[in-house]
Amino acid sequence: MLQAYIALPFLASVNPxxxxxxHVHLAMYIPLGPYMIMNMLGMRxxxxxxxxxxxxxxxxxxxxxxxxxxxxxxxxxxxxxxxIWEASVRGVDNSLADSIKKTxxxxxxxxxxxxxxxxCCLKSEANALAVA
Numbered sequence: 001m002l003q004a005y006i007a008l009p010f011l012a013s014v015n016p017x018x019x020x021x022x023h024v025h026l027a028m029y030i031p032l033g034p035y036m037i038m039n040m041l042g043m044r045x046x047x048x049x050x051x052x053x054x055x056x057x058x059x060x061x062x063x064x065x066x067x068x069x070x071x072x073x074x075x076x077x078x079x080x081x082x083x084i085w086e087a088s089v090r091g092v093d094n095s096l097a098d099s100i101k102k103t104x105x106x107x108x109x110x111x112x113x114x115x116x117x118x119x120c121c122l123k124s125e126a127n128a129l130a131v132a
Contacts, residue, residue: 001029082106085113092130093120 004022012019065075082100090097096116103109121128 001026078106081110085110085117088131089117089120092127096120 004026008019008022011022065077065080067073068076068079082103086097086100089100096113100113103113117131121131
C-alpha cells in the first residue's frame with residue numbers, strides 16, 4: 001500500500017487515469033482488506049486439512065522394509081542394508097563386519113565396504129558361498 005501511495009505523483013505525471021485507478025484501489029483496499037485476509041486464512045486452513053488431517057495410513061503392500069525405529073515407525077533402507085552387509089560377512093571376516101557396524105554415515109561410506117566384501121569373497125570359494 002505504501003508503494004502505491006508513493007507512486008501516485010509519478011502515475012499522475014505519466015497518465016492521470018493510472019493515478020485514478022490507483023486511488024480507487026487504495027480506497028477499496030482499506031474497507032475490503034480484512035475480508036481478503038480472512039479469505040486467505042480460510043484457504044490456508046482448508047489446504048492444511050486436505051494435506052493429511054484425518055486420513056488413515058494405507059496398509060503396507062508389496063516390498064515392505066522392516067521398521068528400524070519403533071518409536072516413530074520409521075523404515076530406513078540405510079539401516080537395513082547396513083545390517084544385511086554386516087550379517088553377510090560376519091562368519092567370514094569379523095573385523096570387516098565390525099567396521100561395517102561402526103560406520104556412521106552408511107549412505108556415503110558403503111562403496112568401500114562393497115569392494116571389501118567382494119575381495120573377501122574372491123579369496124576362496126568357501127568364503128563366497130558363506131557370504132552368499
